[in-house]
Amino acid sequence: MNTHAKPSKLIKGATGDWEIVVGMEIHAQVTSHSKLFSGASTAFGAEPNSHVSLVDAAMPGMLPVINEECVRQAIRTGLGLKAQINHRSVFDRKNYFYPDLPQGYQISQFKSPIVGEGEVIVDVSATEQIRVGVERLHLEQDAGKSMHDQSPTESFVDLNRSGVALMEIVSKPDIRSAEEARAYVTKLRTILRYLGTCDGNMEEGSLRADVNVSVRRPGAPLGTRCEIKNVNSIRFIGQAVDVEARRQIAILEDGGKIDQETRLFDPGRGETRSMRSKEEAHDYRYFPDPDLLPLEFDQAYVDALAEGLPELPDEKRARFIAEYGLPSYDAGVLVMERESADYFEDVARGRDAKMAANWVINELFGRLNKEGETIATSPVSAQQLGAIVDLISSATISGKIAKDLFEIVWTEGGDPKELVESRGMKQVTDTGAIEKAVDEIIAANPDKVAQAQAKPTMLGWFVGQVMKQTGGKANPQAVNDMLKQKLGI
Ligand code: MN
Numbered sequence: 001m002n003t004h005a006k007p008s009k010l011i012k013g014a015t016g017d018w019e020i021v022v023g024m025e026i027h028a029q030v031t032s033h034s035k036l037f038s039g040a041s042t043a044f045g046a047e048p049n050s051h052v053s054l055v056d057a058a059m060p061g062m063l064p065v066i067n068e069e070c071v072r073q074a075i076r077t078g079l080g081l082k083a084q085i086n087h088r089s090v091f092d093r094k095n096y097f098y099p100d101l102p103q104g105y106q107i108s109q110f111k112s113p114i115v116g117e118g119e120v121i122v123d124v125s126a127t128e129q130i131r132v133g134v135e136r137l138h139l140e141q142d143a144g145k146s147m148h149d150q151s152p153t154e155s156f157v158d159l160n161r162s163g164v165a166l167m168e169i170v171s172k173p174d175i176r177s178a179e180e181a182r183a184y185v186t187k188l189r190t191i192l193r194y195l196g197t198c199d200g201n202m203e204e205g206s207l208r209a210d211v212n213v214s215v216r217r218p219g220a221p222l223g224t225r226c227e228i229k230n231v232n233s234i235r236f237i238g239q240a241v242d243v244e245a246r247r248q249i250a251i252l253e254d255g256g257k258i259d260q261e262t263r264l265f266d267p268g269r270g271e272t273r274s275m276r277s278k279e280e281a282h283d284y285r286y287f288p289d290p291d292l293l294p295l296e297f298d299q300a301y302v303d304a305l306a307e308g309l310p311e312l313p314d315e316k317r318a319r320f321i322a323e324y325g326l327p328s329y330d331a332g333v334l335v336m337e338r339e340s341a342d343y344f345e346d347v348a349r350g351r352d353a354k355m356a357a358n359w360v361i362n363e364l365f366g367r368l369n370k371e372g373e374t375i376a377t378s379p380v381s382a383q384q385l386g387a388i389v390d391l392i393s394s395a396t397i398s399g400k401i402a403k404d405l406f407e408i409v410w411t412e413g414g415d416p417k418e419l420v421e422s423r424g425m426k427q428v429t430d431t432g433a434i435e436k437a438v439d440e441i442i443a444a445n446p447d448k449v450a451q452a453q454a455k456p457t458m459l460g461w462f463v464g465q466v467m468k469q470t471g472g473k474a475n476p477q478a479v480n481d482m483l484k485q486k487l488g489i
Pocket of ligand 1: 027140168
């Protein structure tokens with residue numbers, strides 16, 4: 001495991017170096033049509049309190065019934081995290097009062113979670129990978145939502161979310177910087193989205209992070225941690241780690257000590273502030289929920305789910321490197337989203353894969369980002385981009401003209417091959433036509449000819465002129481060769 005930070009990741013304090021230690025609890029909403037213990041819908045954005053069953057409202061005498069789909073999704077996630085799957089797990093009551101928790105307790109898993117230890121391989125940068133241990137994954141209910149901004153004098157509660165299934169994924173404290181924290185959540189989100197077990201939509205609250213931060217002298221035992229609750233964007237997670245670490249270092253360097261507490265990150269002010277002192281597990285009086293039997297299944301059940309798992313990002317990346325000869329970085333970028341990886345493969349199949357990767361990563365992703373579009377809404381289909389790559393490979397058009405063609409297909413659509421014909425974009429490989437242009441340029445510029453013969457780097461100027469005269473359609477290699485021959489350089 002990643003026990004000590006590289007020197008470059010240490011923070012320089014006034015009294016020496018400090019190391020950041022981060023562990024994370026991610027709450028990921030399970031993708032399922034109905035809630036963990038009731039048949040009410042999980043659809044986002046409905047009228048308040050329209051998706052609430054008698055179980056979710058905690059009416060007296062109601063009994064929870066486990067939703068098998070949520071169990072399947074938790075096991076599939078565990079398999080995707082290369083984790084221990086526990087054939088027997090127990091649901092416990094975690095007791096606390098909250099207006100948006102009508103039961104007075106949350107049904108969660110405490111001592112016996114459904115999934116045990118696993119790991120995530122995290123790509124921190126193009127050249128650095130780390131391993132972050134997963135401590136456990138357990139199933140639990142989400143709470144409802146209190147609304148304090150609807151009226152100046154009253155608060156309201158919306159129970160639509162109440163009872164929705166969450167997977168709480170607890171990491172080991174293996175993260176050593178804000179950058180690593182961001183990369184961990186990014187990778188975890190990618191894995192969940194590949195599996196289809198959580199949509200990863202952070203704006204809608206489907207994925208929230210509680211970030212535990214502490215600092216220590218390099219090599220020292222773990223320091224006291226503070227938990228920053230419910231951070232809901234990857235950028236904010238990075239900011240929260242940095243600000244909180246700096247706050248703790250300032251206190252310690254002043255001779256103070258860190259109080260273990262729960263804090264909130266305020267992105268507007270760029271600071272964390274105290275929310276409440278940290279509860280211990282015993283404050284919740286956990287006990288097994290008497291309404292629910294222990295959850296049990298056998299290995300055959302797990303094996304069947306393992307059989308149906310899709311190819312996951314790490315495997316896909318390895319395959320892209322081996323099968324298409326892509327550099328590791330390019331392969332990593334392409335597998336970030338399953339849809340992008342599929343799109344790439346549709347373009348690459350039977351073609352120059354490196355060229356296909358360049359077009360997808362540089363032209364297509366670049367353009368999609370600029371326009372705020374995604375691969376799903378791309379105006380250029382994989383079939384169209386493949387046709388553009390074909391036209392370059394067959395030397396029908398140059399790379400430069402291909403960019404113009406890409407632009408036309410993006411804005412107007414159409415069949416790239418037909419567009420090249422109808423708009424006269426074909427590359428001129430006819431040496432007669434190129435020779436005519438070369439001769440004209442040479443004849444019109446005797447002074448430049450003398451310069452080029454003295455200084456061969458002037459050749460570029462001639463190439464530029466010929467390309468201009470031929471509307472960018474001359475084959476650059478043919479132009480180069482002919483110019484060298486005619487200029488005698
Ligand atoms: Mn939780």
